[in-house]
Amino acid sequence: xxxxxRSLNPDLPPSPTTAPRGxxxxxxxxxxxxxxxxxxxxxxxRAIRAxxxxxxVFYFGLVIxxxxxxxxxxxxxxxxxxxxxxxxxxxxxxxxFVMVSMLLVGRLWCGVFCPEGTLTEWxxxxxxxxxxxxxxxxxxxxxxxxxxxxVFGQLVSVYEYPKAALLVLGxxxxxxxxxxxxxxxxxxxxxxxxxxxSGVFSLLSRIAPVHFRVDRAAWDTAPAPGTxxxxxxxxxxxxxxxxxxxxxxxxxxxxxxAVVLSPRRPDAEIxxxxxxxxxxxxxxxxxxxxxxxxxAAFHWTVSPLFVQLKTAAANWLIDRDSFLLLQDxxxxxxxxxxxxxxxxxxxxxxxxxxxxxxxxxxxxALSLQGAIALAARLAGSPRLPWRRLALGLVPLAGANVFLGxxxxxxxxxxxxxxxxxxxxxxxxxxxxxGVGFSLWLGLRLICQATPVWQRRLPALAVYTLAPAxxxxxxxxxxxxx
Ligand code: SF4
Numbered sequence: 001x002x003x004x005x006r007s008l009n010p011d012l013p014p015s016p017t018t019a020p021r022g023x024x025x026x027x028x029x030x031x032x033x034x035x036x037x038x039x040x041x042x043x044x045x046r047a048i049r050a051x052x053x054x055x056x057v058f059y060f061g062l063v064i065x066x067x068x069x070x071x072x073x074x075x076x077x078x079x080x081x082x083x084x085x086x087x088x089x090x091x092x093x094x095x096x097f098v099m100v101s102m103l104l105v106g107r108l109w110c111g112v113f114c115p116e117g118t119l120t121e122w123x124x125x126x127x128x129x130x131x132x133x134x135x136x137x138x139x140x141x142x143x144x145x146x147x148x149x150x151v152f153g154q155l156v157s158v159y160e161y162p163k164a165a166l167l168v169l170g171x172x173x174x175x176x177x178x179x180x181x182x183x184x185x186x187x188x189x190x191x192x193x194x195x196x197x198s199g200v201f202s203l204l205s206r207i208a209p210v211h212f213r214v215d216r217a218a219w220d221t222a223p224a225p226g227t228x229x230x231x232x233x234x235x236x237x238x239x240x241x242x243x244x245x246x247x248x249x250x251x252x253x254x255x256x257x258a259v260v261l262s263p264r265r266p267d268a269e270i271x272x273x274x275x276x277x278x279x280x281x282x283x284x285x286x287x288x289x290x291x292x293x294x295x296a297a298f299h300w301t302v303s304p305l306f307v308q309l310k311t312a313a314a315n316w317l318i319d320r321d322s323f324l325l326l327q328d329x330x331x332x333x334x335x336x337x338x339x340x341x342x343x344x345x346x347x348x349x350x351x352x353x354x355x356x357x358x359x360x361x362x363x364x365a366l367s368l369q370g371a372i373a374l375a376a377r378l379a380g381s382p383r384l385p386w387r388r389l390a391l392g393l394v395p396l397a398g399a400n401v402f403l404g405x406x407x408x409x410x411x412x413x414x415x416x417x418x419x420x421x422x423x424x425x426x427x428x429x430x431x432x433x434g435v436g437f438s439l440w441l442g443l444r445l446i447c448q449a450t451p452v453w454q455r456r457l458p459a460l461a462v463y464t465l466a467p468a469x470x471x472x473x474x475x476x477x478x479x480x481x
Pocket of ligand 1: 138246
């Protein structure tokens with residue numbers, strides 16, 4: 001190992017003299033490889049820019065073109081119809097695996113591939129460079145934007161129809177460009193404060209096994225470099241201790257001999273977190289957004305409860321000779337409206353979807369929050385407020401979004417007559433991994449908070465109810481409904 005690499009990477013373990021040789025070298029090789037990769041990203045910024053612009057062209061080509069084509073005729077396939085191909089690529093592959101990438105490599109997607117990030121940063125170099133107003137910095141935007149996008153996407157059937165996809169994805173891109181045009185210079189104000197996905201990405205990247213690690217002491221003692229780093233998502237690099245805001249773009253790798261792409265334990269960041277580092281908005285995004293509203297949005301289409309709700313509401317209206325809400329004259333940009341393929345939502349459909357997703361999602365979230373808040377109270381430590389204990393559910397949130405999004409992948413494959421017999425086993429494995437990891441984090445957080453077992457055991461027992469609830473919901477969705 002070259003001397004400079006050792007000084008750059010504080011994660012490199014010292015040379016043990018007693019451990020078996022294979023166990024000594026493997027972590028060192030991984031750490032050195034990551035360090036080299038981070039430095040390569042820093043050196044090859046032009047190549048990364050080329051990748052970003054290629055993604056922009058590819059992305060907008062596949063979002064815009066299908067919206068101007070006729071809907072796929074009966075019997076079309078992913079392999080012979082551009083619209084179906086684009087749908088499969090976006091919703092079947094891209095979106096679930098962007099979530100997986102957050103769990104594996106942090107927000108690398110944001111820093112290297114995301115077309116909206118590329119556009120908003122590029123335009124902000126040429127924009128008005130206005131100071132960022134206070135309302136944009138409100139911490140609740142990622143939650144609000146996530147919920148609005150999730151619910152609206154279900155109302156217009158964003159996964160099925162290209163015009164709806166253009167409206168939702170294109171609308172988000174236009175907003176990203178507008179924000180870039182107005183605020184910041186070479187910055188990603190949109191990504192940092194407003195992007196609907198940033199709240200989820202921030203949460204999932206907290207358990208990524210790689211991150212850009214900052215050695216604060218090395219930073220402070222290094223001579224001031226000639227060129228400052230332009231961190232587009234506005235991270236205070238010197239004080240960075242979390243992967244949640246870092247887009248893993250690599251620009252700061254090696255800066256002041258203090259920033260290194262490094263491996264870490266997936267539980268390290270959450271266990272080392274301090275209460276003041278976790279905003280209430282982040283915990284609400286986790287409980288109400290990702291585990292509440294998103295879970296309800298994933299399963300309303302297969303829910304017999306939804307059918308019962310809609311039937312009861314329709315009968316109630318018919319009994320009163322009230323047919324206004326049973327009309328299907330809403331425009332496609334408000335509610336699904338494609339009479340040419342027999343897919344039309346009535347106003348009542350829209351209201352029932354809203355009621356089911358918002359009501360059901362809120363009920364799930366309140367149950368989770370109740371269990372987490374009670375568990376934190378039973379632990380009885382100011383070091384473990386409910387919002388910190390809630391972070392124990394991040395692995396389950398990762399499993400949750402992947403299981404939900406992959407339902408669409410599987411239904412698309414089913415339409416192509418591709419049946420994967422191993423799916424039930426894979427679902428059990430993913431759910432078990434999410435529940436198991438969340439239980440582990442809960443146990444460690446509670447044990448950190450109090451040494452008293454009379455407190456630990458009841459706190460852990462109550463905390464367990466939260467992963468158990470999500471596990472139960474998916475059991476019912478996959479194996480009962
Ligand atoms: S801290 Fe900023 S510059 Fe450094 S890798 Fe993360 S996003 Fe890039």
